[in-house]
Amino acid sequence: MSEERLWKFKKPEWMNSIMARSAGVYAAGALFSLAFFVMVDAAVFSHSPLNGSDPPIHITFIDWLPLIFSSLGMLIINSIEKTRLSADSFSYSGSGVAWKARVVLFLGFASLAGGMAGGVTVLVLKYVVPGTVWPTLYMGVANVASNGLVMLSSVVLWVSQNMEDEYAYNLAL
Amino acid sequence: MTAGLKTIISLSFVLAIGFLLVILSCALFKQYLPLLVVATYVLAPLPNWICGRCANPDDFGDSGGANAIVDFGRFCTGFLVIMGIALPAVLAHSEIIRIPAMIMSIIGGVLIYGTVISFGLFFQEEQEF
Numbered sequence: 001m002s003e004e005r006l007w008k009f010k011k012p013e014w015m016n017s018i019m020a021r022s023a024g025v026y027a028a029g030a031l032f033s034l035a036f037f038v039m040v041d042a043a044v045f046s047h048s049p050l051n052g053s054d055p056p057i058h059i060t061f062i063d064w065l066p067l068i069f070s071s072l073g074m075l076i077i078n079s080i081e082k083t084r085l086s087a088d089s090f091s092y093s094g095s096g097v098a099w100k101a102r103v104v105l106f107l108g109f110a111s112l113a114g115g116m117a118g119g120v121t122v123l124v125l126k127y128v129v130p131g132t133v134w135p136t137l138y139m140g141v142a143n144v145a146s147n148g149l150v151m152l153s154s155v156v157l158w159v160s161q162n163m164e165d166e167y168a169y170n171l172a173l
Numbered sequence: 174m175t176a177g178l179k180t181i182i183s184l185s186f187v188l189a190i191g192f193l194l195v196i197l198s199c200a201l202f203k204q205y206l207p208l209l210v211v212a213t214y215v216l217a218p219l220p221n222w223i224c225g226r227c228a229n230p231d232d233f234g235d236s237g238g239a240n241a242i243v244d245f246g247r248f249c250t251g252f253l254v255i256m257g258i259a260l261p262a263v264l265a266h267s268e269i270i271r272i273p274a275m276i277m278s279i280i281g282g283v284l285i286y287g288t289v290i291s292f293g294l295f296f297q298e299e300q301e302f
Contacts, residue, residue, distance in 0.1 A: 025244045029251025036252075037259035041266055048267035161244070 024160025028153045032074070035149030039067050042142035053136040063122055063143055070115030070147045074154040076108030082161065112151060119147035180295050188288040194281030198274040206264055207278035213257040214286040218293065220249035257282045 014020055043059040045051060051058075085101050127140035192211070199205045224246025258279055265275035 022247055025247040026251040026254075029248035030255040032248070033252040033255035033259065037256065037263055041259075041263040044263055044267045044269075048269070050268060157248070 021160050021163045024156055024163065028157035028160065031149050031153035031156060032071075035067070035070075035146040035153060038142050038146040038149065039064065042139045042146075046139055050135070053132060057126070057130075057132065057136055057139070059139055062126075063139070066115045066118030066122060066143060066147050067150065068115075069111050069118060070150040073108045073111030073113075073115060074150055074157075076104060076111065077154055078157050078161065080105055080108070112154065116144075116147045116151060119144040177295075184288050184292055184295075187284055191281045191284030191288065194277045194284065198270075198277035198281065202271055202274050204270050204274070207261055207270060207274060209260055210257050210278050210282040211285060213253055213260065214282050214289065217250055217253040217257065217286060218289055220246040220253070222246075224249075254286065257286065 042063070046057070046059040080101055085098060085105070122143050123140035127137050132140075195207060195211055198207050224242045228240070228243045261270065261275040261278045261282075264270045265272055270278075
């Protein structure tokens, strides 16, 4: 196992513990919840009396679309069985499962990145170009922040699921 | 046995304080939306529990299906726990509830959830053996 290692730095010991793994999954859920509620906060704020934009700007379905795409991408990425990705083993590469997994994974990452790009697009086109000021601009910033949080959440979930594989491997020996 | 009794009494005391804070945060300002925090925190351990039942601990061989279900339950629990804090913050940011009501309902929710979790921790060990 140690000779297959690619990087110079070792993975720290605590990362292989089962506690760190479940804490990572909880943290991923927490980050996703934070992302969702940042967006909900922007939507509630836009329909409250505090929203004093003069030509009234509200959160519509367009603002939710990037978050939907990000969440879809996160769902795809983390539904894939990670062990199918390595085509080194003949049993999986024979039927083309690794290839399929890579295509689906690519779609997931594209959806995630597309969500992030869509968030920035909404921020620029809907809020920065018309020259809105802070309390209204917050709705666009919240969009980008929530997409970034979804990305962070899926990274945390991915890392902790890989931890789990390592743990199972150690247990199997 | 007495330790168990003390635990039960103190936990129920903390639970009552939590409910008091949440209900006070609603009734003082005549705005009953923070009660949703209680529902959130009661629901929070449920996904973990259900998915723990669904997963079969025996088949360790393929780490695919069973662990994925457990992980999904953990993910949902993490989602609901942060939801209990985020909900009063969202309400307070739009001035639907006031800041003191937000603080009271967050503290009350954390106390309720802490009670539920520590109740599970204290009495799960006796079940297993």
